[in-house]
Amino acid sequence: MTDAQTLNVDEARVEAFAGRLITDFAGASTTAMTVLGDRLGLFRAMTGAGPVTPAELAATTGLNQRLVTEWLRQLAVSGYVTVDGDRFTLPFEHALALSVVDSPAYVVAAGEIVTGFFLSLEHLEAAFRADGGLSGDEVPGCTYHGIERYFRTAYVNQLAQTWFPAVPGLVAKLKSGARVADVGCGHGFADLLIGRMWPRSSVTGFDVHEPSIATARARAIEAGSPANVSFHVADAAAIGGHGRFDVVVYFDALHDLGDPEAALTAAYDALAPGGVVVAVEPWSADDWTGTIGMPITRIGYASSTALCTPGSLAQPGAYGLGTLGGPSQRLELLAKAGFVDPALAADTGFNLVVTARKP
Ligand SMILES: C[S@@+](CC[C@H](N)C(=O)[O-])C[C@H]1O[C@@H](n2cnc3c(N)ncnc32)[C@H](O)[C@@H]1O
Known part of the structure; x- marks a missing residue:
């Protein structure tokens, strides 16, 4: 008998909640990256730009390419930007929330x-x-x-x-x-x-x-x-x-x-x-x-x-x-x-x- 069974702990519930906690921390992590992208003008630079490579985005924004690459990957795994090969795209529907000031969906702040x-x-x-x-x-x-x-x-x-x-x-x-x-x-x-x-x-x-x-x-x-x-x-x-x-x-x-x-x-x-x-x-x-x-x-x-x-x-x-x-x-x-x-x-x-x- 495990300790968890002795204490009558619902292990599935523990697992589900720990997963939920990690999901919330993942959201908080992406929030930090979102604020960074907002402050640095990365979302604005991607708006309407179509698929861009990290090198192109780093060049248009004047930012460090290595960090821009990691940032793009974080946002891609979070589903904020899409990726195809080495090119990343900010969908316009997402830009409406992130970078199009005065759109009704503009909630990035x-x-x-x-x-x-x-x-x-x-x-x-x-x-x-x-x-x-x-x-x-x-x-x-x-x-x-x-x-x-x-x-x-x-x-x-x-x-x-x-x-x-x-x-x-x-x-x-x-x-x-x-x-x-x-x-x-x-x-x-x-x-x-x-x-x-x-x-x-x-x-x-x-x-x-x-x-x-x-x-x-x-x-x-x-x-x-x-x-x-x-x-x-x-x-x-x-x-x-x-x-x-x-x-x-x-x-x-x-x-x-x-x-x-x-x-x-x-x-x-x-x-x-x-x-x-x-x-x-x-x-x-x-x-x-x-x-x-x-x-x-x-x-x-x-x-x-x-x-x-x-x-x-x-x-x-x-x-x-x-x-x-x-x-x-x-x-x-x-x-x-x-x-x-x-x-x-x-x-x-x-x-x-x-x-x-x-x-
Ligand atoms: C959440 S902010 C809203 C600001 C603004 N109405 C807006 O929507 O952008 C609340 C504001 O109430 C102000 N505030 C808080 N206590 C106050 C008080 N006793 N008298 C006057 N203003 C106060 C704060 O300084 C702050 O600017």
């Missing part, structure tokens, strides 16, 4: 966010052993840039097409000219987009992270310094003093706040009567156990553990809402702040759009 989990591990270990807080300064730069690039895809393909039309009266407000506050605006891509799409409206982006606001201001200059978009360093609970708003939005930011209740109260106070609050949150379900095994919740709970919840716990309020947790919790928060008609306006399977209005 999620790899930068995952990289940030690894780079934060030391700080996270300390946070787990202490008060759970991880300040914005302890988050690596690749996380912020990854968020900017990853969310850009959703803004370009969803904001005007799906999210805003789902909120009653919002698009009409923006068309005729509304004052919009974007709380937790990060690098400000959405604000510049809204300002461009609805030129009669004005957008004020707020974020507590100074380097993010500096980047947002630089992005505004690159975009020609639109007169209807501005950025300010401010905590979500302290957005007063910038005039009245007609719309307050939180794009993937409500759950990051140290004190979402205080923030929503500040939003309520800053809104004009009839004003609208909108929070776009990562997709999640009220019953999280129904989401077991879904890639989106696997990434979501990792983000929650490594980034969003410790970020919230590091702030005054230390609310720790969590990246996921379902729409009901969010709707309750809106109602608690005094808003009426809280509703789940859209569920795209990728995001939840919750909204309410000030009477």
Whole structure:
């Protein structure tokens, strides 16, 4: 009798799980190679180039041929590129996810966010052993840039097409000219987009992270310094003093706040009567156990553990809402702040759009 039989261990289950673990580590390994290819411009160079040899790819990118060869083989065994003899091809369908900016499938930047989990591990270990807080300064730069690039895809393909039309009266407000506050605006891509799409409206982006606001201001200059978009360093609970708003939005930011209740109260106070609050949150379900095994919740709970919840716990309020947790919790928060008609306006399977209005 083996020890495993003595302990009544299901050996097939052990084998299956060990295999599963190796499969996950293989995915993580390919993620590292994907981030490398993204940063080095390898995917861009392969896009539309047809079959290329490692030597050709190394020559067009100016990179080390020996390493480019190993990288191509790793991506070939991972099924990201195809191989025929000594030539490698990036299928266009794969390029849409890896290198064609603003394609609806362009999700490569999620790899930068995952990289940030690894780079934060030391700080996270300390946070787990202490008060759970991880300040914005302890988050690596690749996380912020990854968020900017990853969310850009959703803004370009969803904001005007799906999210805003789902909120009653919002698009009409923006068309005729509304004052919009974007709380937790990060690098400000959405604000510049809204300002461009609805030129009669004005957008004020707020974020507590100074380097993010500096980047947002630089992005505004690159975009020609639109007169209807501005950025300010401010905590979500302290957005007063910038005039009245007609719309307050939180794009993937409500759950990051140290004190979402205080923030929503500040939003309520800053809104004009009839004003609208909108929070776009990562997709999640009220019953999280129904989401077991879904890639989106696997990434979501990792983000929650490594980034969003410790970020919230590091702030005054230390609310720790969590990246996921379902729409009901969010709707309750809106109602608690005094808003009426809280509703789940859209569920795209990728995001939840919750909204309410000030009477
Ligand atoms: C996940 S990022 C989203 C950024 C941006 N909305 C986007 O979609 O690209 C969350 C943002 O919330 C900001 N944030 C966190 N706590 C905040 C607070 N208390 N007040 C204002 N901004 C805050 C962070 O600095 C970060 O830029």
